[in-house]
Amino acid sequence: MKIREFRKGDEAAWDAYVASNPAATFFHLSGWREVLERATPHRAHYLLAESGTRITGVLPLAHVNSWLFGRALISTPFCVYGGAVADDPDTRAALEDEALRLARELRVDYVETRNLLPTRDDWLRKDLYVTFRREISPDHDANLAAIPRKQRAIVRKGIQSDLTSVIDEDIGRLYDVYSQSVRNLGTPVFSRAYFATLREVFRDRSQIVTVEFQGEAVASVLSFFFRDEVLPYYGGGTARARELHANDFLYWEVMRRAADSGIRVFDYGRSKRDSGSYRFKKHWGFEETPLAYEYALVRAREMPNLSPNNPKYAAFVSLWKRLPLPVTRLVGPWLARNLG
Numbered sequence: 001m002k003i004r005e006f007r008k009g010d011e012a013a014w015d016a017y018v019a020s021n022p023a024a025t026f027f028h029l030s031g032w033r034e035v036l037e038r039a040t041p042h043r044a045h046y047l048l049a050e051s052g053t054r055i056t057g058v059l060p061l062a063h064v065n066s067w068l069f070g071r072a073l074i075s076t077p078f079c080v081y082g083g084a085v086a087d088d089p090d091t092r093a094a095l096e097d098e099a100l101r102l103a104r105e106l107r108v109d110y111v112e113t114r115n116l117l118p119t120r121d122d123w124l125r126k127d128l129y130v131t132f133r134r135e136i137s138p139d140h141d142a143n144l145a146a147i148p149r150k151q152r153a154i155v156r157k158g159i160q161s162d163l164t165s166v167i168d169e170d171i172g173r174l175y176d177v178y179s180q181s182v183r184n185l186g187t188p189v190f191s192r193a194y195f196a197t198l199r200e201v202f203r204d205r206s207q208i209v210t211v212e213f214q215g216e217a218v219a220s221v222l223s224f225f226f227r228d229e230v231l232p233y234y235g236g237g238t239a240r241a242r243e244l245h246a247n248d249f250l251y252w253e254v255m256r257r258a259a260d261s262g263i264r265v266f267d268y269g270r271s272k273r274d275s276g277s278y279r280f281k282k283h284w285g286f287e288e289t290p291l292a293y294e295y296a297l298v299r300a301r302e303m304p305n306l307s308p309n310n311p312k313y314a315a316f317v318s319l320w321k322r323l324p325l326p327v328t329r330l331v332g333p334w335l336a337r338n339l340g
Contacts, residue, residue: 006046057086158249181236186317191333
Protein backbone atom coordinates (compact mmCIF):
# COMPACT_ATOMS: atom_id res chain seq x y z
CA MET A 1 0.00 0.00 0.00
CA LYS A 2 1.13 3.55 -0.71
CA ILE A 3 -0.40 6.91 0.04
CA ARG A 4 -0.11 9.83 -2.34
CA GLU A 5 -1.82 13.12 -3.16
CA PHE A 6 -4.63 13.38 -5.69
CA ARG A 7 -3.48 14.13 -9.24
CA LYS A 8 -5.36 15.47 -12.23
CA GLY A 9 -7.02 12.49 -13.89
CA ASP A 10 -7.85 10.75 -10.60
CA GLU A 11 -11.41 12.13 -10.52
CA ALA A 12 -13.22 9.12 -12.01
CA ALA A 13 -11.39 6.52 -9.93
CA TRP A 14 -11.77 8.60 -6.75
CA ASP A 15 -15.51 9.05 -7.27
CA ALA A 16 -15.99 5.38 -8.16
CA TYR A 17 -14.38 4.47 -4.85
CA VAL A 18 -16.56 6.95 -2.96
CA ALA A 19 -19.66 5.49 -4.64
CA SER A 20 -18.61 1.97 -3.63
CA ASN A 21 -17.76 2.67 0.02
CA PRO A 22 -20.89 2.73 2.23
CA ALA A 23 -19.15 5.00 4.76
CA ALA A 24 -18.50 7.72 2.17
CA THR A 25 -20.74 10.75 1.79
CA PHE A 26 -21.57 13.40 -0.78
CA PHE A 27 -18.83 15.54 0.73
CA HIS A 28 -16.17 12.97 -0.16
CA LEU A 29 -16.74 13.45 -3.90
CA SER A 30 -13.81 14.92 -5.85
CA GLY A 31 -16.01 17.80 -7.03
CA TRP A 32 -15.52 19.47 -3.64
CA ARG A 33 -11.81 19.74 -4.43
CA GLU A 34 -12.68 21.78 -7.52
CA VAL A 35 -15.13 23.95 -5.57
CA LEU A 36 -12.54 24.68 -2.88
CA GLU A 37 -9.79 25.59 -5.31
CA ARG A 38 -11.99 27.66 -7.64
CA ALA A 39 -14.19 29.51 -5.16
CA THR A 40 -12.11 29.75 -1.96
CA PRO A 41 -8.49 30.59 -1.04
CA HIS A 42 -8.01 27.16 0.54
CA ARG A 43 -5.57 24.72 -1.04
CA ALA A 44 -6.77 21.12 -1.38
CA HIS A 45 -4.61 18.21 -0.24
CA TYR A 46 -6.65 15.16 -1.20
CA LEU A 47 -4.95 11.93 -0.11
CA LEU A 48 -5.60 8.46 -1.49
CA ALA A 49 -4.32 5.03 -0.55
CA GLU A 50 -3.49 2.55 -3.31
CA SER A 51 -2.80 -1.14 -3.41
CA GLY A 52 -1.28 -1.67 -6.83
CA THR A 53 -3.51 0.44 -9.07
CA ARG A 54 -6.61 0.01 -6.89
CA ILE A 55 -7.77 2.76 -4.51
CA THR A 56 -8.31 1.40 -1.00
CA GLY A 57 -9.04 4.63 0.87
CA VAL A 58 -9.45 8.39 0.50
CA LEU A 59 -9.10 11.41 2.75
CA PRO A 60 -10.16 14.84 1.41
CA LEU A 61 -8.31 17.68 3.14
CA ALA A 62 -7.90 21.41 2.65
CA HIS A 63 -5.37 23.81 4.10
CA VAL A 64 -7.27 26.70 5.71
CA ASN A 65 -4.90 29.61 6.21
CA SER A 66 -6.89 32.41 7.81
CA TRP A 67 -5.55 35.40 9.69
CA LEU A 68 -8.94 35.58 11.38
CA PHE A 69 -9.34 31.98 12.50
CA GLY A 70 -5.91 30.40 12.27
CA ARG A 71 -4.34 27.65 10.18
CA ALA A 72 -5.66 24.11 9.94
CA LEU A 73 -6.02 21.00 7.80
CA ILE A 74 -9.73 20.24 7.68
CA SER A 75 -11.70 17.38 6.18
CA THR A 76 -13.54 19.17 4.75
CA PRO A 77 -14.13 22.96 4.89
CA PHE A 78 -17.75 24.07 4.31
CA CYS A 79 -18.85 20.42 4.60
CA VAL A 80 -20.64 18.75 7.51
CA TYR A 81 -19.14 15.30 6.95
CA GLY A 82 -15.63 14.25 6.02
CA GLY A 83 -12.74 12.24 7.36
CA ALA A 84 -11.00 9.20 5.93
CA VAL A 85 -12.96 6.30 4.43
CA ALA A 86 -11.08 3.12 3.66
CA ASP A 87 -11.33 -0.61 3.13
CA ASP A 88 -9.96 -1.39 6.60
CA PRO A 89 -8.94 0.36 9.84
CA ASP A 90 -5.21 0.12 9.09
CA THR A 91 -5.59 1.98 5.79
CA ARG A 92 -7.76 4.62 7.40
CA ALA A 93 -5.21 5.10 10.18
CA ALA A 94 -2.41 5.38 7.62
CA LEU A 95 -4.29 8.15 5.81
CA GLU A 96 -4.87 10.00 9.08
CA ASP A 97 -1.21 9.62 10.05
CA GLU A 98 -0.18 11.06 6.69
CA ALA A 99 -2.53 13.99 7.30
CA LEU A 100 -0.80 14.60 10.62
CA ARG A 101 2.62 14.46 8.97
CA LEU A 102 1.46 16.95 6.35
CA ALA A 103 0.03 19.20 9.07
CA ARG A 104 3.42 19.36 10.78
CA GLU A 105 5.08 20.14 7.47
CA LEU A 106 2.61 22.96 6.80
CA ARG A 107 2.92 24.18 10.41
CA VAL A 108 -0.83 24.39 10.94
CA ASP A 109 -2.49 24.61 14.33
CA TYR A 110 -4.46 21.38 14.12
CA VAL A 111 -6.02 18.67 11.95
CA GLU A 112 -9.82 18.38 12.01
CA THR A 113 -11.81 15.44 10.64
CA ARG A 114 -15.61 15.66 10.50
CA ASN A 115 -16.55 12.03 10.97
CA LEU A 116 -19.94 10.42 11.17
CA LEU A 117 -18.47 7.92 13.64
CA PRO A 118 -15.46 8.07 15.99
CA THR A 119 -12.20 6.75 14.52
CA ARG A 120 -9.32 7.92 16.73
CA ASP A 121 -9.37 7.54 20.49
CA ASP A 122 -5.91 9.15 20.58
CA TRP A 123 -7.27 12.41 19.10
CA LEU A 124 -9.47 14.94 20.87
CA ARG A 125 -13.16 14.84 20.11
CA LYS A 126 -15.90 17.49 20.10
CA ASP A 127 -19.59 16.67 20.54
CA LEU A 128 -20.99 20.10 19.64
CA TYR A 129 -22.80 18.92 16.50
CA VAL A 130 -25.45 16.37 15.67
CA THR A 131 -27.00 15.29 12.40
CA PHE A 132 -30.59 14.41 11.54
CA ARG A 133 -31.29 11.68 8.99
CA ARG A 134 -34.40 9.58 8.37
CA GLU A 135 -35.82 7.23 5.80
CA ILE A 136 -38.81 8.59 3.93
CA SER A 137 -41.63 6.78 2.19
CA PRO A 138 -42.79 7.04 -1.43
CA ASP A 139 -46.24 7.66 0.14
CA HIS A 140 -46.75 11.38 0.92
CA ASP A 141 -49.45 10.65 3.48
CA ALA A 142 -47.05 8.38 5.36
CA ASN A 143 -44.37 11.08 5.39
CA LEU A 144 -46.87 13.65 6.64
CA ALA A 145 -48.10 11.28 9.34
CA ALA A 146 -44.51 10.78 10.53
CA ILE A 147 -44.28 14.48 11.45
CA PRO A 148 -45.41 15.19 15.05
CA ARG A 149 -48.91 16.62 15.35
CA LYS A 150 -48.10 20.30 16.05
CA GLN A 151 -45.51 20.53 13.30
CA ARG A 152 -47.77 18.60 10.93
CA ALA A 153 -50.48 21.22 11.46
CA ILE A 154 -48.01 23.97 10.49
CA VAL A 155 -46.97 22.10 7.34
CA ARG A 156 -50.62 21.62 6.41
CA LYS A 157 -51.19 25.38 6.77
CA GLY A 158 -48.47 25.92 4.21
CA ILE A 159 -49.91 23.28 1.88
CA GLN A 160 -53.37 24.83 2.08
CA SER A 161 -52.19 28.43 1.69
CA ASP A 162 -51.21 30.48 -1.36
CA LEU A 163 -47.62 29.21 -1.20
CA THR A 164 -46.20 27.44 -4.23
CA SER A 165 -42.84 25.82 -4.92
CA VAL A 166 -40.82 25.96 -8.13
CA ILE A 167 -37.48 24.66 -9.38
CA ASP A 168 -35.07 27.57 -9.97
CA GLU A 169 -32.42 27.13 -12.63
CA ASP A 170 -30.17 29.96 -11.49
CA ILE A 171 -28.90 31.08 -8.13
CA GLY A 172 -30.31 34.62 -8.17
CA ARG A 173 -33.34 34.25 -5.94
CA LEU A 174 -31.65 31.65 -3.74
CA TYR A 175 -28.81 34.08 -3.08
CA ASP A 176 -31.15 36.97 -2.33
CA VAL A 177 -33.14 34.92 0.18
CA TYR A 178 -30.16 33.13 1.72
CA SER A 179 -28.15 36.31 2.22
CA GLN A 180 -31.08 37.87 4.09
CA SER A 181 -31.46 34.81 6.26
CA VAL A 182 -27.83 34.51 7.36
CA ARG A 183 -27.55 38.26 7.94
CA ASN A 184 -30.45 37.97 10.37
CA LEU A 185 -28.56 35.17 12.15
CA GLY A 186 -25.41 37.30 12.39
CA THR A 187 -23.40 35.16 9.96
CA PRO A 188 -21.38 36.37 6.93
CA VAL A 189 -22.75 35.18 3.60
CA PHE A 190 -20.74 33.31 0.99
CA SER A 191 -20.14 34.93 -2.38
CA ARG A 192 -22.54 34.52 -5.25
CA ALA A 193 -19.61 32.99 -7.17
CA TYR A 194 -19.35 30.23 -4.56
CA PHE A 195 -22.96 29.19 -5.21
CA ALA A 196 -22.46 29.45 -8.95
CA THR A 197 -19.46 27.13 -8.69
CA LEU A 198 -21.43 24.62 -6.63
CA ARG A 199 -24.17 24.55 -9.25
CA GLU A 200 -21.68 24.20 -12.08
CA VAL A 201 -19.63 21.42 -10.48
CA PHE A 202 -22.62 19.50 -9.11
CA ARG A 203 -25.08 20.28 -11.91
CA ASP A 204 -26.46 16.72 -11.95
CA ARG A 205 -26.41 16.37 -8.18
CA SER A 206 -28.08 19.59 -7.07
CA GLN A 207 -31.42 21.38 -7.23
CA ILE A 208 -32.81 24.70 -6.05
CA VAL A 209 -36.38 24.75 -4.74
CA THR A 210 -37.90 28.18 -4.13
CA VAL A 211 -41.16 28.94 -2.34
CA GLU A 212 -43.22 31.82 -3.71
CA PHE A 213 -46.03 33.84 -2.19
CA GLN A 214 -47.97 35.85 -4.76
CA GLY A 215 -44.96 35.67 -7.08
CA GLU A 216 -42.44 36.79 -4.45
CA ALA A 217 -39.64 34.43 -3.37
CA VAL A 218 -39.91 34.00 0.41
CA ALA A 219 -37.82 30.85 1.00
CA SER A 220 -35.29 28.87 -1.00
CA VAL A 221 -32.85 26.00 -0.57
CA LEU A 222 -30.02 24.40 -2.55
CA SER A 223 -30.15 20.61 -2.10
CA PHE A 224 -27.60 17.96 -3.02
CA PHE A 225 -28.26 14.36 -4.07
CA PHE A 226 -26.07 11.34 -3.36
CA ARG A 227 -27.06 7.71 -3.85
CA ASP A 228 -30.66 7.57 -2.60
CA GLU A 229 -30.31 10.62 -0.31
CA VAL A 230 -31.32 14.26 -0.50
CA LEU A 231 -29.44 16.86 1.54
CA PRO A 232 -31.14 20.29 1.71
CA TYR A 233 -27.99 22.28 2.48
CA TYR A 234 -27.97 26.03 1.90
CA GLY A 235 -31.40 27.46 2.62
CA GLY A 236 -33.26 30.25 4.32
CA GLY A 237 -36.25 32.52 4.32
CA THR A 238 -37.07 36.22 4.22
CA ALA A 239 -38.63 38.16 7.08
CA ARG A 240 -42.10 37.15 5.80
CA ALA A 241 -41.28 33.46 5.77
CA ARG A 242 -42.01 32.92 9.45
CA GLU A 243 -45.52 34.36 9.38
CA LEU A 244 -46.29 32.44 6.19
CA HIS A 245 -44.78 29.16 7.48
CA ALA A 246 -42.77 29.23 4.26
CA ASN A 247 -39.71 27.47 5.69
CA ASP A 248 -41.85 24.56 6.88
CA PHE A 249 -43.54 24.36 3.50
CA LEU A 250 -40.15 24.56 1.77
CA TYR A 251 -38.74 21.47 3.44
CA TRP A 252 -41.98 19.58 2.95
CA GLU A 253 -41.76 20.35 -0.76
CA VAL A 254 -38.15 19.14 -0.89
CA MET A 255 -39.24 15.93 0.82
CA ARG A 256 -42.26 15.51 -1.44
CA ARG A 257 -40.28 16.04 -4.63
CA ALA A 258 -37.50 13.74 -3.42
CA ALA A 259 -39.95 10.95 -2.61
CA ASP A 260 -41.47 11.27 -6.07
CA SER A 261 -38.02 10.83 -7.64
CA GLY A 262 -37.22 7.67 -5.68
CA ILE A 263 -35.13 9.20 -2.89
CA ARG A 264 -35.35 7.18 0.32
CA VAL A 265 -33.25 9.13 2.85
CA PHE A 266 -33.81 12.73 3.93
CA ASP A 267 -30.67 14.24 5.47
CA TYR A 268 -31.61 17.36 7.42
CA GLY A 269 -27.93 18.05 8.04
CA ARG A 270 -25.85 19.33 10.91
CA SER A 271 -26.99 21.50 13.80
CA LYS A 272 -25.41 22.69 17.00
CA ARG A 273 -27.04 21.19 20.06
CA ASP A 274 -29.90 23.30 21.45
CA SER A 275 -29.72 25.82 18.59
CA GLY A 276 -32.74 27.12 16.69
CA SER A 277 -32.14 24.80 13.74
CA TYR A 278 -31.70 21.89 16.17
CA ARG A 279 -35.12 22.52 17.69
CA PHE A 280 -36.69 23.04 14.25
CA LYS A 281 -35.54 19.60 13.11
CA LYS A 282 -36.59 17.95 16.36
CA HIS A 283 -40.08 19.36 15.81
CA TRP A 284 -40.16 17.40 12.54
CA GLY A 285 -39.68 14.19 14.50
CA PHE A 286 -36.10 13.55 13.41
CA GLU A 287 -33.84 11.84 15.93
CA GLU A 288 -30.37 13.25 16.42
CA THR A 289 -27.15 11.34 15.81
CA PRO A 290 -23.96 12.76 17.38
CA LEU A 291 -21.15 13.68 14.99
CA ALA A 292 -17.57 12.80 15.92
CA TYR A 293 -15.45 15.81 15.02
CA GLU A 294 -11.89 14.80 15.92
CA TYR A 295 -8.77 16.95 16.37
CA ALA A 296 -5.06 16.31 16.38
CA LEU A 297 -3.32 19.33 17.86
CA VAL A 298 -0.11 20.41 16.14
CA ARG A 299 0.73 23.95 17.27
CA ALA A 300 -2.53 24.67 19.08
CA ARG A 301 -2.92 23.93 22.78
CA GLU A 302 -6.66 23.32 22.75
CA MET A 303 -9.47 22.50 20.36
CA PRO A 304 -10.72 25.49 18.33
CA ASN A 305 -14.04 27.10 19.19
CA LEU A 306 -15.19 28.95 16.08
CA SER A 307 -18.89 28.59 16.88
CA PRO A 308 -21.01 31.78 16.73
CA ASN A 309 -22.06 30.80 20.27
CA ASN A 310 -18.53 31.52 21.48
CA PRO A 311 -18.84 34.60 23.75
CA LYS A 312 -15.79 36.20 22.08
CA TYR A 313 -17.85 36.54 18.87
CA ALA A 314 -21.03 37.84 20.54
CA ALA A 315 -20.35 41.51 19.77
CA PHE A 316 -19.58 40.75 16.13
CA VAL A 317 -22.77 38.68 15.72
CA SER A 318 -24.87 41.43 17.29
CA LEU A 319 -23.32 44.09 15.05
CA TRP A 320 -23.69 41.98 11.91
CA LYS A 321 -27.42 41.55 12.46
CA ARG A 322 -27.84 45.33 12.38
CA LEU A 323 -25.83 46.03 9.23
CA PRO A 324 -27.66 46.99 6.03
CA LEU A 325 -28.13 44.00 3.74
CA PRO A 326 -26.07 45.50 0.84
CA VAL A 327 -23.12 45.96 3.21
CA THR A 328 -23.26 42.34 4.39
CA ARG A 329 -23.40 41.15 0.77
CA LEU A 330 -20.33 43.24 -0.02
CA VAL A 331 -18.19 42.41 3.04
CA GLY A 332 -19.62 38.99 3.96
CA PRO A 333 -17.98 36.93 1.19
CA TRP A 334 -14.54 38.24 2.16
CA LEU A 335 -15.11 37.07 5.74
CA ALA A 336 -16.89 33.83 4.85
CA ARG A 337 -14.07 32.64 2.60
CA ASN A 338 -11.82 32.60 5.69
CA LEU A 339 -14.14 30.17 7.41
CA GLY A 340 -14.04 26.42 7.19
